[in-house]
Amino acid sequence: MSTTETTPERPEHSRGGTYTVPGQEFVRDSNYIPTRITRDGADGYPVEAGRYRLVAARACPWANRSIIVRRLLGLEDALSIGMPGPTHDERSWTFDLDPGGRDPVLGIERLQEAFFARFPDYPRGITVPAIVDTRDGAVVTNDYPQITLDLSTEWTEHHREGAPALLPSDPDVRAEMDSVMRRVYTEVNNGVYRCGFAGSQDAYEAAYLRLFRALDWLEERLADRRFLMGDAITEADVRLFTTLVRFDAVYHGHFKCNRNKLTEMPVLWAYARDLFQLPGFGDTVDFEQIKEHYYVVHTDINPTGIIPCGPDLSGWLTPHGRESLGGDPWGGGTAPGPVRDGEQVTAGHNPLVPL
Known part of the structure; x- marks a missing residue:
């Protein structure tokens, strides 16, 4: 059975949400790039440690999900992460937090460049989270509900020992x-x-x-x-x-x-x-x-x-x-270790990380 959600979702883009307003009611656009990264590589993108980069802005709630799941499952060594800054213009999220304003792995200033590398005329919002293939710098997917499900089911070979089972087997x-x-x-x-x-x-x-x-x-x-x-x-x-x-x-x-x-x-x-x-x-x-x-x-x-x-x-x-x-948060597993160097929240931006 497919793990794709039956209710479509759509993450933020440059105006904080991709939507239309028919009759003055907010309606979220449910279109995204459906390509998946799987063990069998059925869509042309097999799971491969070190090949892909997760681009996820801390500011965005939809992207925050993927940051949490990646950390809970211990995928830091298998899937690198790039973090755009919290603000952006109408064109794209930008890597303004990185030296020189460029992602150090992808070498791009705007996430838009990765979308255009695969779809030169990409017509929709440039969204996070997105996974980019570092081999050609082209976006693979921005289907964020499926991204986290696949991290749990398709990337199991790279999970840390003691990683929690985020999807029930029953x-x-x-x-x-x-x-x-x-x-x-x-x-x-x-x-x-x-x-x-x-x-x-x-x-x-x-x-x-x-x-x-x-x-x-x-x-x-x-x-x-x-x-x-x-x-x-x-x-x-x-x-x-x-x-x-x-x-x-x-x-x-x-x-x-x-x-x-x-x-x-x-x-x-x-x-x-x-x-x-x-x-x-x-x-x-x-x-x-x-x-x-x-x-x-x-x-x-x-x-x-x-x-x-x-x-x-x-x-x-x-x-x-x-x-x-009662209960055990980790379901018999263990908590993740300390946050990796370079991935910590800025001191003073969170009560867990005081100045």
């Missing part, structure tokens, strides 16, 4: 997880964007109600289980976490998702802190880049480009008490 549990992930995506991951980019009052209010109805459902679901699928982390937790960790910093104010803050939802706030404090989750998050991206790039929502000073982040390190629910 078909019934997997079916339930797919259902949970669909709801999390449509109502929460994409729901915050539906609020933020609504083109009318009615569209915004409908989106707002949908979002908080789903957050209330998650508050109830997680009240008696430590993680979304039970006692151990799964892909579903990765997908929810990248929205929750941005909620108070950007979505509450910038996207008008303001019925309450994450810190005012006791179960979800404790759950998010539990994940944040696990190696592989919080240590991938750069709050300064997140805020800079949303408040600077979305000029139609925030024309002044002013970046808020808050919120206070110290609460992310407070005790969460979720251990009382």
Whole structure:
């Protein structure tokens, strides 16, 4: 059975989301490059350590998923990573954080160059995450929901010892997880964007109600289980976490998702802190880049480009008490080791990495 999601998704591009606005309602474009990197190389791209480069901006929630999964599975030696800066223009994400403004492996200034290397007339947004073939500098895929699934299923030869099983082997549990992930995506991951980019009052209010109805459902679901699928982390937790960790910093104010803050939802706030404090989750998050991206790039929502000073982040390190629910986050495996040199979040951009 294919691991492709049944609900299509589409990651950010240069305006913070690829979308159309028919009738003033946000609708995300679901088209992406469907090429896969697999063990058998059926699409022409076999799994091969050292051949590919993951390009993933820390600011982007969709890209943050791939950064987390790569780290949890221990794929650092097999799949290198390039990190564009948090802001960009209408053309592309850029490598402005690297010396000379060029990715040190691909030698390019803009991710757009890798897309054009394969599709000279590529008509859509230049999105992250993307995987690029270092042999010819051409993009392989930007199908980010499939990227993380394939890292779990196709790259197993290169997983670290003790890597967690992010996809359940039990078909019934997997079916339930797919259902949970669909709801999390449509109502929460994409729901915050539906609020933020609504083109009318009615569209915004409908989106707002949908979002908080789903957050209330998650508050109830997680009240008696430590993680979304039970006692151990799964892909579903990765997908929810990248929205929750941005909620108070950007979505509450910038996207008008303001019925309450994450810190005012006791179960979800404790759950998010539990994940944040696990190696592989919080240590991938750069709050300064997140805020800079949303408040600077979305000029139609925030024309002044002013970046808020808050919120206070110290609460992310407070005790969460979720251990009382039992379980083992790693499902019998082990936590990933220290973050690799050169891949650490900038000091002061995260309470785990103080100045």
